[in-house]
Amino acid sequence: MAKSHSxxxxxxxxxxxxxxxxxxxxxxxxxxxxxxxxxxxxxxxLGLDRKYARAFDLIYSKKHTNxxxxxxxxxxxxxxxxxLKTTKKNLPNFPKGFFFGATANEFELALKLxxxxxxxxxxxxxxxKSYTLLTLAELEKLIRTTRVQYQINL
Numbered sequence: 218m219a220k221s222h223s224x225x226x227x228x229x230x231x232x233x234x235x236x237x238x239x240x241x242x243x244x245x246x247x248x249x250x251x252x253x254x255x256x257x258x259x260x261x262x263l264g265l266d267r268k269y270a271r272a273f274d275l276i277y278s279k280k281h282t283n284x285x286x287x288x289x290x291x292x293x294x295x296x297x298x299x300x301l302k303t304t305k306k307n308l309p310n311f312p313k314g315f316f317f318g319a320t321a322n323e324f325e326l327a328l329k330l331x332x333x334x335x336x337x338x339x340x341x342x343x344x345x346k347s348y349t350l351l352t353l354a355e356l357e358k359l360i361r362t363t364r365v366q367y368q369i370n371l
Contacts, residue, residue, distance in 0.1 A: 233303050233304075233305055233341065234301065234303055236303075236341055237301055237303035237339040237341060237348075238250065238274070238275075238301065240339060240341065240346070240348070241275070241301070241337060241339060241348055242275075242283050244348065246282035246283050246284055247277055247278055247279060247281070247282055247283075248275050248276075248277055248283060248299065249275060249276050249277070249278060249281060249282070249283045249288060250275055250283065251273075251274075251275065251276055253270070256270045256273075257270060259276060259290075259293075259296060259298070262290065262293045262296075263293055263296070263330075263333075265326070265329070268322060269322055269325075269326045271320075271322070272298075272300065272320065272322040272323045272325075272326045273298035273299060273300050273323075273326065273334070274299060274300055274301040274337075275298075275299040275301065275337070276296050276297065276298055276299060277296075277297040277298075277299050277335070277350075278290070278295050278296060278297075279295060280292075280295050281295075296333065297332075297333050297334065297335055298326065298330060298333065298334045298335075299334075299335055299336075299337045299350070300319075300323050300327075300334070300335070300336050300337065301337050301339060302315070302317040302319075302336055302337065302338050302339065303338075303339045303340075303341065304316070304317075304338075304339070304340050304341070304342075305340070305341045305342055306340065306342060307340075307342040307344050307345060308340050308342070308345065309345065311338070311340050311345055311347060311349070312338045312340075312349050312351070312359065313359065315338050315340075317338075318366075319336075323336075324353065327352070327353035327356075328353060331352065331353075331354075332352055334352070334353065335350040335351060335352055336350070336351050336352075336353075336356055337349070337350050338350075338351065
């Protein structure tokens with residue numbers, strides 16, 4: 218019974234995340250979706266371990282857009298890694314009240330990259346559909362509570 222419920226939540230979360238991707242890519246063409254291979258190349262260019270491949274969802278570039286067929290980065294200084302966090306809740310004081318999960322790798326990467334890594338919080342609620350970008354330093358000023366949860370495979 219619990220597995221069926223968990224599956225429904227996962228499918229719904231995947232739909233919400235896909236909707237958030239579409240929203241931010243349309244809202245600002247400087248957000249660029251990355252393939253598995255381009256993730257590897259970006260990490261390599263930044264001199265980062267491959268363990269961070271799933272610690273970001275998009276890249277942001279002031280020099281390139283998602284309208285381009287192919288994007289080649291000759292200057293890694295132009296790259297900001299973006300981790301998407303999404304909700305459909307109505308948050309009148311957005312991003313305050315946003316609840317999300319994050320991995321240790323996301324926080325480690327944010328710490329390593331500073332201004333070159335941002336969390337993108339997206340609310341898809343029709344009354345206040347929007348997004349905001351926060352560095353780890355900016356996010357830490359807003360965090361009210363945290364808890365650690367271990368997810369274990371045997």
